Amino acid sequence: MGKVDETLRKTFFEGKIVYKKDVGNNTILNITIPLGSWDILDAIVAKVLKYAKGDIVEVGMGESSIVLASRANEAGVSLYSCDLQMGGMFRVFDNPLFKNHFCYIERSEHFMEKYEGRPSVVFLDGEHKYETVKKEVDFFLSKMTPSGVMFLHDTLPKNEEQSVVDDEGISPGDVYRIRRDLELSEKVDCFTWPYSALSMGLTMVIKRNIRREYWLNETEKS
Amino acid sequence: MIYKNTKDMPSAMGFTLVTGDKREVVKCPGPRFHTWDLLQPEPIIGVRYNKMAGWAILEKQCDIILYFRPYCVVEIGAGESSKVLALAAERAGVTFHSVDIRPEKKAKYFYSHIYHNMTSEEFMDDFEDNPAIVLIDGDHHYEAAKEEFDFFFEKLVPGGVIFIHDTLPPAKELLVEPACGDVYKLRQELEKRTDEMDCFSWPYSADWMGLTQIIKKEKGRPYWEK
Numbered sequence: 460m461g462k463v464d465e466t467l468r469k470t471f472f473e474g475k476i477v478y479k480k481d482v483g484n485n486t487i488l489n490i491t492i493p494l495g496s497w498d499i500l501d502a503i504v505a506k507v508l509k510y511a512k513g514d515i516v517e518v519g520m521g522e523s524s525i526v527l528a529s530r531a532n533e534a535g536v537s538l539y540s541c542d543l544q545m546g547g548m549f550r551v552f553d554n555p556l557f558k559n560h561f562c563y564i565e566r567s568e569h570f571m572e573k574y575e576g577r578p579s580v581v582f583l584d585g586e587h588k589y590e591t592v593k594k595e596v597d598f599f600l601s602k603m604t605p606s607g608v609m610f611l612h613d614t615l616p617k618n619e620e621q622s623v624v625d626d627e628g629i630s631p632g633d634v635y636r637i638r639r640d641l642e643l644s645e646k647v648d649c650f651t652w653p654y655s656a657l658s659m660g661l662t663m664v665i666k667r668n669i670r671r672e673y674w675l676n677e678t679e680k681s
Numbered sequence: 682m683i684y685k686n687t688k689d690m691p692s693a694m695g696f697t698l699v700t701g702d703k704r705e706v707v708k709c710p711g712p713r714f715h716t717w718d719l720l721q722p723e724p725i726i727g728v729r730y731n732k733m734a735g736w737a738i739l740e741k742q743c744d745i746i747l748y749f750r751p752y753c754v755v756e757i758g759a760g761e762s763s764k765v766l767a768l769a770a771e772r773a774g775v776t777f778h779s780v781d782i783r784p785e786k787k788a789k790y791f792y793s794h795i796y797h798n799m800t801s802e803e804f805m806d807d808f809e810d811n812p813a814i815v816l817i818d819g820d821h822h823y824e825a826a827k828e829e830f831d832f833f834f835e836k837l838v839p840g841g842v843i844f845i846h847d848t849l850p851p852a853k854e855l856l857v858e859p860a861c862g863d864v865y866k867l868r869q870e871l872e873k874r875t876d877e878m879d880c881f882s883w884p885y886s887a888d889w890m891g892l893t894q895i896i897k898k899e900k901g902r903p904y905w906e907k
Contacts, residue, residue, distance in 0.1 A: 495749075498745050499745055502741040502742065502744075503738075503741060503742070506737050506738050506886065510885035642875045642879070643875060648872070648880060648882055649879055650881035650894065650896060651879055651896070652896070653839075653896075653899050654749040655749070663881060665881065665882070665883070667882075
């Protein structure tokens with residue numbers, strides 16, 4: 460975790476220290492959520508959990524984990540995080556963030572074999588490859604509560620270079636392809652924020668409510 | 682008894698469940714709804730909301746949209762939503778235009794809040810600004826809502842968001858004026874225009890009548906989507 464840029468402190472989180480990390484030698488690093496990173500995720504997850512109670516699942520740990528942990532703790536639900544290393548590739552944290560934070564240090568495909576819950580919030584920011592994310596999307600959409608919301612990061616890379624898959628997994632890669640698939644699906648609504656989430660695209664996905672379909676026309680029902 | 686519109690329902694703290702001839706008023710201790718509402722064996726016909734929770738989803742997003750896109754806010758159809766939008770506009774330092782034909786809805790919540798006591802057609806005749814947030818919740822006829830949407834979608838700044846209320850009524854009995862009318866037809870139409878916009882409907886919040894939000898796709902990023 461790098462130094463917090465003071466110029467970015469004029470945010471909705473101004474002065475709000477969301478996490479304190481012990482970096483040794485009696486030094487505590489204050490971690491804030493800078494402008495443009497996870498502000499939309501933070502705002503919306505709080506409301507989704509209010510109306511659609513359920514767990515949170517996160518594939519790919521990092522600063523987003525702190526936001527999700529904070530909201531899960533407030534709502535009294537569990538957070539399941541999965542990554543190849545604790546705290547994500549930037550090792551933002553070393554231990555679970557609260558009592559009901561369950562961390563799985565393994566690939567998402569192995570985590571999905573074990574997970575049997577029904578999340579109301581899913582956040583996907585793990586491997587930046589279309590094939591992997593597609594499996595995650597298909598799996599968690601089937602598990603998600605009817606009013607739950609799935610968030611996908613890196614769905615709107617800023618330029619063509621960023622849309623190429625790199626070995627480190629830092630570039631957004633071709634995750635944008637799953638966004639395009641979802642936009643064309645008649646089973647979900649899809650909305651992509653161009654700002655926030657480091658301006659790499661944050662897509663929200665919700666299942667169209669089958670409970671309200673009886674007044675649709677016959678074509679739509681089919 | 683089945684209520685034809687939300688105004689006829691008792692104004693309870695909580696919500697009213699109407700299933701066929703049976704009506705049950707459920708008192709809620711706080712502004713909370715849970716997914717079990719959606720999982721009832723029969724459809725929920727009427728829902729009253731605790732006003733604290735009425736526009737929670739809208740409220741949470743407005744601050745962020747206006748931070749990144751500090752342009753004016755327009756509301757067609759004044760009401761409880763005016764307070765939410767006015768607060769966000771005031772915090773962002775932008776103008777808030779509130780349009781309604783009902784003189785009793787006239788309000789001025791802060792210095793740059795302008796109430797326009799006129800029809801949306803009259804307002805659109807003179808409006809030349811580019812808004813970042815538009816809430817369409819006036820006339821609940823498809824034709825009127827579509828006209829308003831088309832006008833403001835053209836004017837909307839890139840990254841701005843249009844919200845449309847009453848797009849997902851929980852029962853067909855609510856497809857009448859002054860409840861939700863046939864605004865849902867506009868949502869159905871917009872959901873198909875995926876080349877130009879993203880369209881997302883919240884089933885909860887906003888009186889549980891559906892709140893659709895639309896963002897215009899940025900023209901600057903299509904080159905890698907070949």
